[in-house]
Amino acid sequence: MIFNSINPFTQEIIAEHEVLTNLQLNQKIDSSKRAYKLWRNTSFEERADKMKNLAQFLRANKEKLGLLITHEMGKVLSESISEVEKSAANCDFYADHAEQMLKDEYYDTPFKSMSVYDPLGAIFAIMPWNYPFWQVLRYAAPAIMAGNVTLLKHAPNVIGCAKAIENAFLEAGFPEGVFLQITIDIPQVEGVIASDIVSGITLTGSERAGSSVASLAGKHIKKSVMELGGSDAFVVLNDANLEKAASVAAQSRMLNAGQACICAKRFIVTEKVADEFLALFAQRIKSLQQGNPLQEGIHLGPLARLDLAEKLSDQLEKSLAQGAKLIVGGERVDCNFEPTLIDIADSNNIAFQEETFGPLATVIRARDENDAVAIANNHRYGLASSIWTEDREKAYILARNIEAGNVFVNSLVRSDSRVPFGGIKKSGYGRELGTVGIKEFMNMKSLVIE
Incomplete structure (x- = not known):
């Protein structure tokens, strides 16, 4: 199966992207497992260095990446470049603040008690086409700074952007498998959610898509964050x-x-x-x-x-x-x-x-x-x-x-x-950004020491 990238202004096909076979998908998931075992044990300093590199790479290539966004989904070029710049700023923000956000929290008890924050595993993200860089880096920067890894299913019409983001992570020095884009079709989604390495699902998209994916997350007992429709x-x-x-x-x-x-x-x-x-x-x-x-x-x-x-x-x-x-x-x-x-x-x-x-x-x-x-x-x-x-x-x-x-x-x-973002009612649940956002996909572990 092939996904076509079509320039919406000219209606010309600008690229073709082949959907992964189930074997290829399983290999990607295995790569994510291997990456998580190593990445979760890296220091905040090491993660921050690479996240800063990513921000620098995005800024250095903002015109090229902005052009890709415009060609794939039609955004005015100046807005596309601004989107890349905002994504870079988000990388810098979490590189600078993640360690402080996830510091141990102590409680006033007769014994020593605290909460610590541990990463969960792989976060499976299903992202939309309207902000193809920002929506991805909005969740990925905090998730990865927290020690998680991620698998991205991007919208079929912006697969070129998904591949460019994965390449940006590699260029920034992140180990292979920390950020993986997976070109898959809807029937393959449940298999990813069911995978033992996937511990959380984040989706930005329609109410219909959110309802379907949230149901699968519940079926397989996986934490989920949904940012859905708005009026x-x-x-x-x-x-x-x-x-x-x-x-x-x-x-x-x-x-x-x-x-x-x-x-x-x-x-x-x-x-x-x-x-x-x-x-x-x-x-x-x-x-x-x-x-x-x-x-x-x-x-x-x-x-x-x-x-x-x-x-x-x-x-x-x-x-x-x-x-x-x-x-x-x-x-x-x-x-x-x-x-x-x-x-x-x-x-x-x-x-x-x-x-x-x-x-x-x-x-x-x-x-x-x-x-x-x-x-x-x-x-x-x-x-x-x-x-x-x-x-x-x-x-x-x-x-x-x-x-x-x-x-x-x-x-x-x-x-x-800096500010938590998310909705209520049919607009979804959970929050992204800010300190609340980085903690959505963490294990808040209580430690009590007599």
Whole structure:
């Protein structure tokens, strides 16, 4: 079986990747076992040296690697390069802080008692195509700094990126088998999960994929972390700085051509300022340039696959049939979906209730701030949200009432190596990043010494 890498802007096949046979897959798993026996006993200093090398390699090759990302999934080149740089920064962060994060913790008891953190084994990762470097290094840097090894199943359309990341680890001096990308098909997934070396599974992807993989993890009694769908609320209140809110709204929705779990998708605006915000938002969207992602001055390229563009077109068509008003955009040519803004009156509209993975923004009006929070919470997903108001005390109270794993006030929602990240409801469970993230795949072992 062959996976094709297809340039979404030109629709040309740029590479073919052969799926591993079961024999080849078992050999990879055996290599992971051998690597773990050695890697778990290395010092933090040795791990950090290699992780620093990896960061340096990524930065030195960011243009080449960024070009690969753009060719495989269509991201604007400047965004691709920034993604590589962010991945490098994450490597540096965990190289600098992993040892401190995993230091022994002592308790106030009459006897000597403590918790120590031991690695678990191999972490099996199933990662998406939308941030093909960042999503991988986001989990891999802390997992490997903690003494684990990893097996990566990347999305079929970005296998070239997966191979480039594996090569980067080898170039940085990591032993063979510490980071392995495995080109496998869905029927082979359970065999990897069932392997005795695999002690944890992390998945970033759709709700459907998360449900399936989480079930397999439970079946084989393996720890799992799931970062799934998102339909983030962007709540604008009467006293918000509307100019800033509209500017960030356009950035938040259209970054990566709208293909991010933490893109703002549901813009909930109090009635008093809704018309003014809508006009400013539409103006920002109209100013965006779409086209060849390799050209300067382009703000968004194509969607990553034709089927994704077709699905978004279908969602838009159904939304308009349900009474939504088209404000900006709405046209599609192949994978190129025009930046689009719609105005809806009913939160049951399909564009509000489903995750729209592309440059489609939905605005709905709320009576007041309490109604806005209620509308924001009336959703199956709970990944992230933002609140826009000049009253920070009020923002804190409202943020505590938002049902999401992350809430930002007057700021673009984004992930940061220092801050735990993850969702609730159908957006998944567990956390990545920060100290919490590195401990997700560790054995917290209690030691009691009389």
